[in-house]
Amino acid sequence: MQSRHLRNAVVIGAGICGAATAYFLSRRGVNVRLLDARAPAAEATGAADGAVSVASKRPGPMMNAALLGIRLYRELAEAGLLADLFKTRSTFIVARHDDECAVLEAHAAALSGAGVGAEILSQATARGRFPALAPATRMVVEVRGEGHAIGYRIVHRLIAASGLAVDRHEPVTRLILCERGQRIRAVETAKSRIEADAVIVAAGGGSGALLGLAHVLSPRKGQLLVTERAPSLNAGMPGAIMSGRYLMSKGSQTGPNGKPARGIGLVVDPLTTGQFLIGGTREDGGEAGSNDIDAVARILADAVALVPGLANIRLLRGFAGVRMAVADGLPLIGRLPGLTNGYVVTGFEGDGICLGPVAGQAIAALACGENSALDLTPFDPGRFDGLKVAA
Amino acid sequence: MTAPIFRFKGRAIPFRPGESVAAALDAAGVTLLGHDALGQANRYFCGIGACQNCVALIDGVVRETCLTLAAQGMVVVPMEDAGG
Amino acid sequence: MAEIDVLIVGAGPAGMAAAIEAGKAGLRVVVLEQHQTPGGAIFRQAIADAPAVRIPPRVAAIRHELSAAFAASRIETRYGHVFLGIDSDGFVLAEDRNTGAFVTLKAKSIVLALGAVEKILPRPGWERAGVSTAGGLQVMMKETGRAPAGRVLLAGNGPLLVAVAAQMAALGNPPVAVIEAGDPFRRFAAGVALAAFHQHLAVEAFGYLRELRRHRVEWQRGATLQRIERDGEGLIACVRNSAGEIKFIRADRIGLHDGIRSNEFGLAPANARGPLVVHAGDCREALGAEAAIADGRAAGMRVAAALRGFTHAEPRELTRLRQAEAILSRLFAPVETAHPLAALPDDTVLCRCENRNVGELKALCGGADGLTGREVKHHGRFAMGSCQGRFCADNTAALMAHLRPDLPAPQARDLTGTRWPIRPVPIAALAASGVGQAKEQEI
Numbered sequence: 001m002q003s004r005h006l007r008n009a010v011v012i013g014a015g016i017c018g019a020a021t022a023y024f025l026s027r028r029g030v031n032v033r034l035l036d037a038r039a040p041a042a043e044a045t046g047a048a049d050g051a052v053s054v055a056s057k058r059p060g061p062m063m064n065a066a067l068l069g070i071r072l073y074r075e076l077a078e079a080g081l082l083a084d085l086f087k088t089r090s091t092f093i094v095a096r097h098d099d100e101c102a103v104l105e106a107h108a109a110a111l112s113g114a115g116v117g118a119e120i121l122s123q124a125t126a127r128g129r130f131p132a133l134a135p136a137t138r139m140v141v142e143v144r145g146e147g148h149a150i151g152y153r154i155v156h157r158l159i160a161a162s163g164l165a166v167d168r169h170e171p172v173t174r175l176i177l178c179e180r181g182q183r184i185r186a187v188e189t190a191k192s193r194i195e196a197d198a199v200i201v202a203a204g205g206g207s208g209a210l211l212g213l214a215h216v217l218s219p220r221k222g223q224l225l226v227t228e229r230a231p232s233l234n235a236g237m238p239g240a241i242m243s244g245r246y247l248m249s250k251g252s253q254t255g256p257n258g259k260p261a262r263g264i265g266l267v268v269d270p271l272t273t274g275q276f277l278i279g280g281t282r283e284d285g286g287e288a289g290s291n292d293i294d295a296v297a298r299i300l301a302d303a304v305a306l307v308p309g310l311a312n313i314r315l316l317r318g319f320a321g322v323r324m325a326v327a328d329g330l331p332l333i334g335r336l337p338g339l340t341n342g343y344v345v346t347g348f349e350g351d352g353i354c355l356g357p358v359a360g361q362a363i364a365a366l367a368c369g370e371n372s373a374l375d376l377t378p379f380d381p382g383r384f385d386g387l388k389v390a391a
Numbered sequence: 392m393t394a395p396i397f398r399f400k401g402r403a404i405p406f407r408p409g410e411s412v413a414a415a416l417d418a419a420g421v422t423l424l425g426h427d428a429l430g431q432a433n434r435y436f437c438g439i440g441a442c443q444n445c446v447a448l449i450d451g452v453v454r455e456t457c458l459t460l461a462a463q464g465m466v467v468v469p470m471e472d473a474g475g
Numbered sequence: 476m477a478e479i480d481v482l483i484v485g486a487g488p489a490g491m492a493a494a495i496e497a498g499k500a501g502l503r504v505v506v507l508e509q510h511q512t513p514g515g516a517i518f519r520q521a522i523a524d525a526p527a528v529r530i531p532p533r534v535a536a537i538r539h540e541l542s543a544a545f546a547a548s549r550i551e552t553r554y555g556h557v558f559l560g561i562d563s564d565g566f567v568l569a570e571d572r573n574t575g576a577f578v579t580l581k582a583k584s585i586v587l588a589l590g591a592v593e594k595i596l597p598r599p600g601w602e603r604a605g606v607s608t609a610g611g612l613q614v615m616m617k618e619t620g621r622a623p624a625g626r627v628l629l630a631g632n633g634p635l636l637v638a639v640a641a642q643m644a645a646l647g648n649p650p651v652a653v654i655e656a657g658d659p660f661r662r663f664a665a666g667v668a669l670a671a672f673h674q675h676l677a678v679e680a681f682g683y684l685r686e687l688r689r690h691r692v693e694w695q696r697g698a699t700l701q702r703i704e705r706d707g708e709g710l711i712a713c714v715r716n717s718a719g720e721i722k723f724i725r726a727d728r729i730g731l732h733d734g735i736r737s738n739e740f741g742l743a744p745a746n747a748r749g750p751l752v753v754h755a756g757d758c759r760e761a762l763g764a765e766a767a768i769a770d771g772r773a774a775g776m777r778v779a780a781a782l783r784g785f786t787h788a789e790p791r792e793l794t795r796l797r798q799a800e801a802i803l804s805r806l807f808a809p810v811e812t813a814h815p816l817a818a819l820p821d822d823t824v825l826c827r828c829e830n831r832n833v834g835e836l837k838a839l840c841g842g843a844d845g846l847t848g849r850e851v852k853h854h855g856r857f858a859m860g861s862c863q864g865r866f867c868a869d870n871t872a873a874l875m876a877h878l879r880p881d882l883p884a885p886q887a888r889d890l891t892g893t894r895w896p897i898r899p900v901p902i903a904a905l906a907a908s909g910v911g912q913a914k915e916q917e918i
Binding site: 039040041042046152153156159160163164165166168227228290291292293294296297300301303304310311312313314315316317318319320 | 562563564566568577579743842843844845846847849850853854860861863892893894895896899900901902903905906907908909
Binding site: 407408409410411413414417418420422423424427429430431432433434435436437438439440441442443444446452453454457458459460 | 509510511516522523524525557572575590592593602603604605606607608610611612613614615618619621623624727728738827828829830860861862865866898899901903
């Protein structure tokens with residue numbers, strides 16, 4: 001069915017948010033042009049840990065969004081679209097030290113209180129459920145009903161299902177407003193000018209320059225590692241492992257000597273290939289580029305402490321990505337202030353894979369004048385002053 | 392003096408000092424070194440450590456047999472029996 | 476201990492030459508080498524008491540001179556060190572195979588002399604046990620002084636095949652045949668040019684051919700190996716000869732070779748903030764040992780000069796050697812002009828590590844959406860496996876270009892990316908390295 005409000009739309013950015021928006025708009029019969037400065041999933045989406053998880057969330061808008069995000073993945077998997085790409089599994093949060101136990105216990109209670117299936121496992125149960133786990137753990141909390149998805153594969157599937165051919169290597173140079181400045185008339189690229197009834201900016205770090213958002217968005221680098229296949233060790237891991245320390249290390253870190261600091265939040269995810277994805281750092285600033293031995297050695301030492309069997313397999317590759325974090329820790333999802341047909345969806349930091357599809361669904365609904373399950377009030381871009389499109 | 396040997400699938404494989412595990416296995420007529428996690432044959436291929444086709448579990452560590460010098464008493468296990 | 480001025484990775488011809496030159500300049504030079512002896516693949520040393528593989532006298536003289544100078548230079552060389560890359564802080568990373576320990580080194584300049592890898596075109600069955608590269612057979616022969624046993628078939632393209640065949644024959648087991656896609660006898664102009672300008676290469680080639688004739692080894696020119704099938708314990712090669720007839724050849728081993736290319740996979744471009752990084756020898760441009768020595772020498776001089784603030788130009792010999800390489804490739808130009816990957820059956824393995832085939836690539840390239848090399852890697856897993864694309868990235872990129880002539884041709888680098896480790900490394904070594912704890916406290 002064709003939307004009553006919208007005939008065509010331009011989506012800027014073919015990461016997970018842009019691809020999801022394009023997919024849900026296409027499903028409504030909207031004619032979509034999907035542009036990317038490079039190629040689909042070329043930035044943060046292609047260097048993500050892929051957690052579709054609420055395990056580390058505290059009650060509040062991000063937890064609510066994550067629960068809806070997980071539900072949408074499950075629905076799209078049941079509908080067949082993501083059947084082979086969404087792996088349902090639990091997250092096991094593991095405390096190795098006493099100081100983590102109290103935090104973890106409170107966290108489990110908060111999750112349960114919010115209706116999340118979280119349970120403190122006895123030592124014996126943990127051992128039985130998770131043979132690969134190191135014996136010397138103090139507490140294990142299983143968070144059920146979560147999953148894992150590889151960001152770039154989700155993007156590829158959404159684009160293919162939309163029937164779109166992405167305009168690659170097509171950076172948008174500016175948005176052209178109508179005379180009264182209330183509508184975006186067209187987007188301009190180096191090669192062309194594209195008119196549209198609606199424009200959705202889902203350009204990650206590239207959104208900053210287009211929307212005057214540089215003061216709101218800041219880059220945060222994450223380093224991740226992938227191992228070779230180890231099927232039998234993989235079979236001994238029914239879900240992802242998350243270090244209890246992760247709960248303490250979220251958010252920005254202030255380092256010594258004025259250097260941008262980094263937190264290491266250890267997550268080990270067994271992949272369907274039999275490989276393991278091991279992450280990661282959270283570093284203020286930084287260039288995507290490469291990995292440093294210091295971070296890699298620390299991540300792997302932590303990983304081996306929790307899953308000793310990892311010591312016997314080989315590291316295949318490392319990679320790093322830069323995600324965009326918003327000053328107040330909440331993403332930007334909604335209409336651009338002062339514009340009737342401009343929207344933004346970005347700033348998810350490490351939650352893009354979990355939240356990208358549900359955010360794209362909400363933006364598509366908003367652009368078509370419909371309601372969505374996700375309450376966008378906390379994520380309204382209008383909460384920041386000075387956000388404006390340079391005419 | 393008897394020639395030094397290492398073990399591969401229960402067989403004693405003789406080698407000359409300085410010889411790689413791959414060369415000794417080849418001399419013993421072993422061209423199939425095992426199978427990887429996808430069922431592909433592990434075999435000697437490039438000879439310079441680039442292709443990773445000739446890996447086996449050598450004394451508990453995944454190694455290229457072409458880059459590893461054979462040593463007395465070494466145990467070489469095909470990847471399918473590595474238990475990883 | 477004094478800071479390392481020049482860290483050289485690889486003790487093949489380029490690395491040895493670079494080390495000798497940088498050492499002459501009075502710099503502190505350290506060489507890392509994955510093998511236990513210097514020489515690289517081309518000058519691989521034989522184990523004690525093994526007979527030497529026959530090489531042309533001119534090459535033997537070059538080798539002898541280089542080895543003697545390297546030994547005399549007393550450059551600190553760490554053998555059994557597998558190079559893993561350079562991290563974002565400029566640390567050189569390696570695994571010490573003697574101890575299993577992880578090694579990080581800092582140096583003012585780095586010469587990467589990682590040599591070449593062979594190009595291997597996929598053919599149905601190339602993934603079978605018993606099939607190796609021809610260079611792989613040669614390196615083992617050099618190490619052991621023993622020709623590969625049983626019936627050996629050599630197939631592919633280029634002068635290396637006849638060299639390996641002649642060396643095998645001299646060691647007592649000539650190959651059953653050499654299948655060559657080109658036909659140098661029909662490339663008169665290139666043949667004349669070789670004889671006129673690079674006489675020693677022509678002399679070498681005729682020496683090899685004489686050896687083959689003496690052992691009645693058939694050099695089938697204008698012929699291609701179509702596929703390899705299993706035959707009990709052995710293999711059957713299906714060969715199409717220059718007349719277009721299909722013949723079957725039984726073999727125990729098959730050595731493939733379709734040229735060489737730089738082993739520069741995964742290496743990041745030099746970082747302005749990091750140490751000076753120079754690629755040398757085949758690692759920069761695959762032109763063979765003689766060029767590698769000249770280029771390595773130039774690289775050694777260049778880093779020595781750069782550490783003193785001026786730069787050095789490419790050696791003049793390279794022009795001549797590049798020309799020789801170009802003549803050889805004209806001489807050995809495949810007779811068949813059709814794209815060598817175009818007619819492969821869909822079930823031909825393209826990426827051996829991840830077991831991905833031609834049909835899977837075609838499916839990814841068939842839609843309206845023109846995927847980049849990186850996307851093809853992600854969605855098809857080409858170049859994603861343990862060899863990190865060394866044996867499939869070129870072929871995958873070439874087949875993509877052939878399948879989509881209207882789109883810009885992807886490069887191998889688009890698939891492999893640039894990152895470390897450039898070779899898989901045991902996690903135990905990294906986790907035990909203690910590097911992480913040294914720099915900052917866990918937060």
